[in-house]
Amino acid sequence: MILGLLIFFPMLAALVAGFVNNGNSKKIALGASLFELFLFHVPVHHFHPQGGQQFLLDVAWVEKLGIHFKVGMDGISMLLVFLTVLLVPIIIGASFGHNYKKPGLFYALILFMQSALVGVFTSLDAFLFYIFWELALIPIYLICLMWGGKDRARITLKFFIYTLFGSLLMLVGIIYLYLQTPGAHTFDIEAFYSLRLDRATQCWLFWAFFLAFAIKMPVFPFHTWQPDTYVDSPTPGTMLLSGIMLKMGTYGLLRWLLPIAPLGVQDWGAWAIGLSVTSVVYASCIALVQKDFKRLIAYSSIAHVGLISAGIFTLTIQGVQGGLIQMLSHGINVVGLFFIAEIISSRMNTRQLNELGGIRLVAPKFATYFLILVLASVALPLTNGFVGEFMLMVGIYQYQAWVAGVAGLTIILGAVYMLVSYQKICLGEKNRLTEKFTDLTRNEMLVLVPLVVMIFWIGVYPKFFLQMTEPSLLQLLDTIQTASSR
Amino acid sequence: MVLLGLAAAFAVNILDWNTNQVFYNDMMRVDNFAVAFTGVLTGVTLLWFLLSPGFFREESSLTDHYSLIVFALAGALVMSSYSNLIMLFLGIEILSIPMYVLAGSRKNSLASNEAAVKYLLMGAFATCFLLFGIALIYGATGTFNLAGIASAIQSEGTTFLLYAGILMMLIAMAFKASVVPFHFWAPDVYQGSPTQITAFMSTVVKTAAFAAFFRLFWICFSQHIELWSDTIWVLSAVTILVGNITAVYQNNIKRMLAYSSIAHAGYMLMSVLAMNDYSQGSLLYYTLAYSLSSLAAFTILVLVSNGGNETADSFKGLMSKNPMLAFVTLISLLSLAGIPPLAGFFAKYYIFSAALQNHYTVLVILAVIGSLIGVYYYFRIIIAMFQGEAVEERTIAIEPVVKAVLILASIATLVFGIAPGLIVSLL
Numbered sequence: 054m055i056l057g058l059l060i061f062f063p064m065l066a067a068l069v070a071g072f073v074n075n076g077n078s079k080k081i082a083l084g085a086s087l088f089e090l091f092l093f094h095v096p097v098h099h100f101h102p103q104g105g106q107q108f109l110l111d112v113a114w115v116e117k118l119g120i121h122f123k124v125g126m127d128g129i130s131m132l133l134v135f136l137t138v139l140l141v142p143i144i145i146g147a148s149f150g151h152n153y154k155k156p157g158l159f160y161a162l163i164l165f166m167q168s169a170l171v172g173v174f175t176s177l178d179a180f181l182f183y184i185f186w187e188l189a190l191i192p193i194y195l196i197c198l199m200w201g202g203k204d205r206a207r208i209t210l211k212f213f214i215y216t217l218f219g220s221l222l223m224l225v226g227i228i229y230l231y232l233q234t235p236g237a238h239t240f241d242i243e244a245f246y247s248l249r250l251d252r253a254t255q256c257w258l259f260w261a262f263f264l265a266f267a268i269k270m271p272v273f274p275f276h277t278w279q280p281d282t283y284v285d286s287p288t289p290g291t292m293l294l295s296g297i298m299l300k301m302g303t304y305g306l307l308r309w310l311l312p313i314a315p316l317g318v319q320d321w322g323a324w325a326i327g328l329s330v331t332s333v334v335y336a337s338c339i340a341l342v343q344k345d346f347k348r349l350i351a352y353s354s355i356a357h358v359g360l361i362s363a364g365i366f367t368l369t370i371q372g373v374q375g376g377l378i379q380m381l382s383h384g385i386n387v388v389g390l391f392f393i394a395e396i397i398s399s400r401m402n403t404r405q406l407n408e409l410g411g412i413r414l415v416a417p418k419f420a421t422y423f424l425i426l427v428l429a430s431v432a433l434p435l436t437n438g439f440v441g442e443f444m445l446m447v448g449i450y451q452y453q454a455w456v457a458g459v460a461g462l463t464i465i466l467g468a469v470y471m472l473v474s475y476q477k478i479c480l481g482e483k484n485r486l487t488e489k490f491t492d493l494t495r496n497e498m499l500v501l502v503p504l505v506v507m508i509f510w511i512g513v514y515p516k517f518f519l520q521m522t523e524p525s526l527l528q529l530l531d532t533i534q535t536a537s538s539r
Numbered sequence: 540m541v542l543l544g545l546a547a548a549f550a551v552n553i554l555d556w557n558t559n560q561v562f563y564n565d566m567m568r569v570d571n572f573a574v575a576f577t578g579v580l581t582g583v584t585l586l587w588f589l590l591s592p593g594f595f596r597e598e599s600s601l602t603d604h605y606s607l608i609v610f611a612l613a614g615a616l617v618m619s620s621y622s623n624l625i626m627l628f629l630g631i632e633i634l635s636i637p638m639y640v641l642a643g644s645r646k647n648s649l650a651s652n653e654a655a656v657k658y659l660l661m662g663a664f665a666t667c668f669l670l671f672g673i674a675l676i677y678g679a680t681g682t683f684n685l686a687g688i689a690s691a692i693q694s695e696g697t698t699f700l701l702y703a704g705i706l707m708m709l710i711a712m713a714f715k716a717s718v719v720p721f722h723f724w725a726p727d728v729y730q731g732s733p734t735q736i737t738a739f740m741s742t743v744v745k746t747a748a749f750a751a752f753f754r755l756f757w758i759c760f761s762q763h764i765e766l767w768s769d770t771i772w773v774l775s776a777v778t779i780l781v782g783n784i785t786a787v788y789q790n791n792i793k794r795m796l797a798y799s800s801i802a803h804a805g806y807m808l809m810s811v812l813a814m815n816d817y818s819q820g821s822l823l824y825y826t827l828a829y830s831l832s833s834l835a836a837f838t839i840l841v842l843v844s845n846g847g848n849e850t851a852d853s854f855k856g857l858m859s860k861n862p863m864l865a866f867v868t869l870i871s872l873l874s875l876a877g878i879p880p881l882a883g884f885f886a887k888y889y890i891f892s893a894a895l896q897n898h899y900t901v902l903v904i905l906a907v908i909g910s911l912i913g914v915y916y917y918f919r920i921i922i923a924m925f926q927g928e929a930v931e932e933r934t935i936a937i938e939p940v941v942k943a944v945l946i947l948a949s950i951a952t953l954v955f956g957i958a959p960g961l962i963v964s965l966l
Contacts (some may be wrong), residue, residue, distance in 0.1 A: 114958040187879040221907045
């Protein structure tokens, strides 16, 4: 029941916020998302890491076709639902400084998106998963289209068609699997897991699913929609896209791709790792030469997610575990960094690194928080970035040492471009523009403090999250093992 | 009075559920398939009447048009419940002749006259093919009765006469359903006719054509699927691709919708091709979902273009001018594009799974590509709507009935999308 509430409460709140449609919409949205975060303490209390799928809700939806509304959470889902319910209030809070036109619609779309995201992370029925997967796309598309930058019509359409292409391929894969299930067909994930498909079938299924997820993440060479979309979207949209939505792709790998097509992964996993590592290095190199801070973060996001995806495909417990923790950490860090970019551009009307400098002298608090986020992003020990990336590197090293060597470049290159941009923005002499930079307001502090708390919590005491997820991940790897050995 | 009559017909029709009655010496058979399609056809016509009060106001010969539409509907109903080839022929003619007149009902417009003539000529061609086909099949099997034909084919095997007959029938039905390469009349006719008539043609007429198409092949020729499946495979693929790709290049929204309706005919053909347990239900669901959204889209086009500009520009700034209308447009276009959780998505999904059931994987992938192209042109309207400023400051006057029905259609699109079981469990 609690899961039904978690999924549909934001949708109801979206209707309320939409109908109010004035300055109060943002307060309603913030209140609703905080209440959703509060609701999440119920599953946290009752969750048993060893218990497999919990909080199950299973209602027949279209009985004749074997479609069920079946949702549940194991450790993997818990972590991602936590990420969603944590970040959405922060994202809404981050938008308080900006008065968007048609606020009712804007906040309704954000809440609607939250519903869909929670649905994606908890669905245990392939059809339901697909519905939520697409449902998450519509609000973000409209957010980018209506409140985005200059060239938004072309960019958002490219984004939409790109992602829809991937998901339609996945749909073909899902229908195919559905027709393979014995007896009266079903979309149940357990039935999909226990299918015995031959190697050739699994190989094309691998690509059907992998393309959908790779476009969403995105992984090289399917990333071309991403930088433009991130830069052109309004900041809350960018945060939703980078903080939560790209995790749909990596989550999809864990929940759907690996257990369903393990033989396909055996054959093509090396290619997937190759593409992921390529995108790590490629995106890091491009980030090095970016002048626009927001675009730089967009590329850095490709690099980080490439590492996550590579780690997951190693099929080692460290790699998968690290990938999962890094999904949480990356969500927190990237939202913080985009918020920093938003603060800069709303005060200075520019995000060009060369025009900035010396902000530390006029805004010490801002510089401190920014520094913490930068360090977390370059994986300094005691920050959340370190935990995830370290485990990812261990996992990749076990898979193939030289791959870890190449992927490890991300840490070096990441340190270079993040620290250089920090230097250009905060250090040095202040100029005529940055003189007028005002320090953080109370509202902005309220957004940044929880993020920093999370950074240190995960960095210093990751055990809480590791314990929550480890049994589920071991079980997952076990499922893959048995499926690929039979 | 027409409304009352239609509502009564709708109610009486529902009473016939599960009765499987036979009328007029086995000329018509009211099985569940017929009842379901009759329901869709009468329901859509009812909505159509409610949505087009403007059409009847501006025309001179008002009563004629009422009766012509009802006549056309009668033809459509015959087409969905015939059990004899003669009745099929009569149904098509009863449907078509009023449509020829209605296409030309804007007497002072050159385009409307052109549409009527084109439609008549092409329709006559199709009729010739149909009659020829019926004659050949009669020659091969010695009967006009559908069940009789099926059993004759069963007992006597296939002959060359039969092949030719099936081919002729196929061509005739493809003409009516505007399947590529027999679609050339459709864009001109759709564009030239008054928009309300176009809406009627692309919903009721198309549904009826497919009901007839499906019924014919389902009852008579489903035993010998190998005779015609390759042909329909190709027709379906070509229709989806040509319809969608050509639609991208259209500036006129009405013409674009015409091509998109051709593309949708391609998807519907997939259910004829599949010929399995799913295909009846999927065709029914598809025609219903498509008719609801398409009707709404054409009505909105009438409202925003107001007889003038029919390019995407006329939709510009609709979101700021009239949010309600913008939302209805959004829902109907997303449904046409096949985006969940709307009815159009489930319709596509259902048809795809029917086709995949019979291992038409390549065709499904082509159809997927087609729907992606579809997204591109439908979204042009959505983008225009949500972005950009209105070209002319003109408030859009909507009558309360039209407004209510449009909202109803959107809600229905959403409800059928969320709870497809309502329709799917029927057939």
